[in-house]
Amino acid sequence: MAKERIKIKQPMKVRSILQKEINSICPFCDSTEVEYFEIHHIDEDPSNNEIENLLLICPTHHSKITKGDISKEIVERTKKSLPIKLQIEVASISIDHNNCSWVSYDDVKHAFYQRGNEPSPFPIICFSLINHSPKTILFTEIELKEQYRI
């Protein structure tokens, strides 16, 4: 039985993620007329609106896929071959000034300095990040810029 089509939640946001994923170019041709691009459901289940199941493509290639001229395997392979672009938004970076001797500058975002040694001379930094991409995150390093001075 065919599954019901479910409207994509936050369609503009999903479309923007999908457009970034393909770098605004149809992955099957060179078309860049993204305003006409359509969202294809890779597993052909129109109720599965997970980003992993969606691919933004030009109308020509969308119809080729739905007609079966391009196989599902090729579509899946194409989706997997798209470069992984993580969209990480830094929501906030703060210092835990109750549990360490570090405090933030009043007028500079994300800059901290040591004030004394109590209760701990080591800065305790709190990060809040939002992963807007459907990909898993692996942190390998965090860059800290030393010696900020006003």
Ligand SMILES: [Zn+2]
């Ligand atoms: Zn195309």
